[in-house]
Amino acid sequence: MLTPCDPDSGMMDQLDKAAAAAETFHRANPDHLEMQDNLEMYRNMEGVKPGNFRDLEAVPHWEAYDEGTRLYQLEQFPQSIERLEAAVREYLGGLAECRAQCEGPYDFREYSYLEYQSHLYETISDHYVQVLSCNQDCVLELATKPGRASASPDFLPSHFKFLQYAYHKVANYDKALECSRTFLLFHPKDHSVLQNEAFYLSKLGADRAADIQPREEIKSYVKQSLLEKELLYYVMDTLGVPFNDPDAWTPPELIPQSIQKRLKAEKEEARKGMVERETAPNETRVESQGDMEILKASSPLFANLKVAIVSEQLNGSQRAVLDGVLSHEECAAIRRLANVAADSAKGYQGGPSADPSKDRIEGLTILRVLELAIDGVVDPDGARLYYEATVRTQTIVQNYFQLKAPPHVSFSHLLCRTAVTGHQENSGETSQALHAQNCLLDPEATACSKEPPAYAARDFSAFLYLNDEFEGGAFFFTNQDAETISAEIEPKCGRLVTFKSGAENPHGVQGVTGGQRCAVSLWFTLDRQHREKDRVRSETLMEQLFPPLPTSVGPVGSLPRHPSPPHPPHRGAPWYRVPGPRGRGQSTGNRRPRRGRGRGK
Known part of the structure; x- marks a missing residue:
């Protein structure tokens, strides 16, 4: 663990190295609170310069990619395009270098000079298989961010998904079409990008668009990679030499049927093991209506609370739907806060896979709302009600899951998803891609890794809905295969999932x-260490607005209710913007697209 320098330790002359080490650790562990405090301390120390905060494990293509996506989220699209294009160039350069190194001496792991009896042609074949496997492993090496144990899925394709939308935002439809067609080389049936392609075609016209093709260097890479995969799968099928395909975009028809059956059986076996590991130790709760009856009797705030759907009815475990958390008046008051911010945001459309013809995502944190209340931009009573709704939810989660103490808020925000052009026909598209919250599902759902960028410290999720006057937008659970829908839930005012x-x-x-x-x-x-830092600041602002503020929330307590009166929308309230993929209830048998992860619900 990195720790701050003691002024008396003789290390003060190495503060530049300490700042760099802290920055390196923080880049790989952005939610680590102690390191955040260390960095803040170093910034306030005399002699520490901004340039000292550098990542010692930086890789050029990852530096450019991270900076490009950061600028993308800030809506600085011209600068984002520049960095993302640099990331593509650096990636391809790194890939060429890695592949060149694969052409080195024969180094078969199971090779034994005394025991090896293969003839010349067999030896050449063994070496060639090693080279091909090494070439494919380069994808994993380049897609693994320093400090992390596993690769980011679909790393290279994601560059073009960002770029096609960024070019759209600067009205460069030639490049937007080029990048969308380049992405489709990897995922030719991706519905959202196919729709984007049609949108760009409508802007350019058929004659002009006919001359715009996918990038040649990516076409060559995809063609070469598929040839390598075909050979490696053939060797795997005929000689039993294992091959771990690094890509999720490999066409199924490329994989021999015998291997598909074997992989399916292995996936089922691994999934069973994952279910046992993930659910057995946690199945400590016996759901009881009695717990909620005690909570209802504890305060008028919970008088209308009821458990609507339990885990068994949702065809899963450790999940529930409760109604009556908020009244219609309270839902409307909190939504008014969203409208204030939405007016000032002027129709922001967010998300790396955002579709110009689909919904946009906008969010507002409780801290920002309270700051706006201090500044007189929004109604303080509305801000207080928003805060109280989070405390109320915290109390319900504690009681429903029989926790000994109130759980700490790890992150929270008010999130709105808005259809851009009214009613759309493709209601089957997901707005929030399929994912597990505190771990990364692998492409075949055989494991769930608790490492960055997963929010591994999050233990419970809760989504408190404010309305039902919309179309689409259903929340859904899937089975452990992360494909088959086990339950869909209709959002409505006061409903908590x-x-x-x-x-x-x-x-x-x-x-x-x-x-x-x-x-x-x-x-x-x-884990208190991973609580939301903004929550402390929010409590301070609440004390300024409404002194005194209770310092703790008991198992069945909550703040007294102060209904918010109608409040007209204001301008000037900036959004906290949430990028995420584009995109009501009981059990169905439908299939879902492949999973992903994101923040909003």
């Missing part, structure tokens, strides 16, 4: 096809 945040509860959100869907999204942790 809560569940454990692990691999036992893959979930997503269908696209909003008409109107606006709003919810207060919260994630809780049992």
Whole structure:
């Protein structure tokens, strides 16, 4: 663990190295609170310069990619394009270098000089298989961010998904079409990008668009990679030499049927093991209506609370739906806060896979709302009600899951998804891609890794809905295969969906096809170290606005209710913007697209 320098330790002359080491650790562990405090301390030390805060493990293509996506989220699209294009160039350069190194001496791991009896042609074949496997492993090496144990899925294709939309935002439809067609080389059936392609075609016209083709260097790479995969799968099928395909975009028809059957059987076996590991130790709760009856009797705030759907009815474990958390007046008051911010945001469309013809995602944190209340931009009573709704949800989660102490808020925000052009036809598209909250599902859902960028410290999720005047936008759970829908839930005012945040509860959100869907999204942790830092600041602002403020929330307590009066929208309230993929209830048998992860619900 890195720790601050002691002024008396003789290390003060190495503060530049300490700052660099802290920055390196923080880049790989952005949620580590102690290191955040260390960095803040170093910034305030005399002699520490901004240039000292550098990542010692930086890789050129990852530096450019991270900076490009950061600028993308800030809507600085011209600068984002520049960095993302640099990331593509650096990636391809790194790939060429890695592949060149694969052509080195024969180094078969199982080789034994005394025991090896193969003839010349067999030896050449062994070496060639090693080279091909090494070439494919380069994808994993380049897609693995320093400090992390596994590769980011679909790393190279994601560059072009960002770029096609960024070019759209600067009205460069030639490049937007080029990047969308380049992305389709990897995922030719991706619905959102196919729709984007059609949108760009409508802007350019058929004659002009006919001359715009995918990037040649990517076409060559895809062609070469598929040839290598075909050979490696053939060797795997005929000689039993293992091959771990690094890509999710490999066409299924390329994989021999015998291997597909074997991989399916292995996936089922691994999934069973994952279910046992993830659910057995946590299945400590016996759901009881009695717990909620005690909570209802504890305060008028919970008088209308009821458990609407339990885990068994949702065809899963550690999940529930509760109604009556908020009244219609309270839902309307909190939504008014969203409208204030939405007016000032002027129709922001967010997300790396955002579709110009689909819903946009906008969010507002409780800290920002309270700051706006201090500045007189929004109604203080509305801000207080928003805060109280989060405390109320915290109390319900504690009681429903029988936690000994209130869970700490890890992150929270008010999130609205709005259909851009009214009613859309493709309601089957997901607005929030399929994912598990605190771990990364692998492409075949055989494991769920708790490492960055997963929010591994999050233990419980809760989504408090504010309305139902919209079309689409259903929340859904899937089975452990992360494909088959196990339950869909209709959002409505005062409805709370809560569940454990692990691999036992893959979930997503269908696209909003008409109107606006709003919810207060919260994630809780049992580890105080990972609590939301803004929460402390929010409590301070609450004390300024409404002294005195209770310092703790008991198992059945909550703040007294202060209904918010109608408040007209204001301008000038900036959004906290949430990038995420584009995109009501009981059990179905439908299939979902491949999973992903994101923040909003």
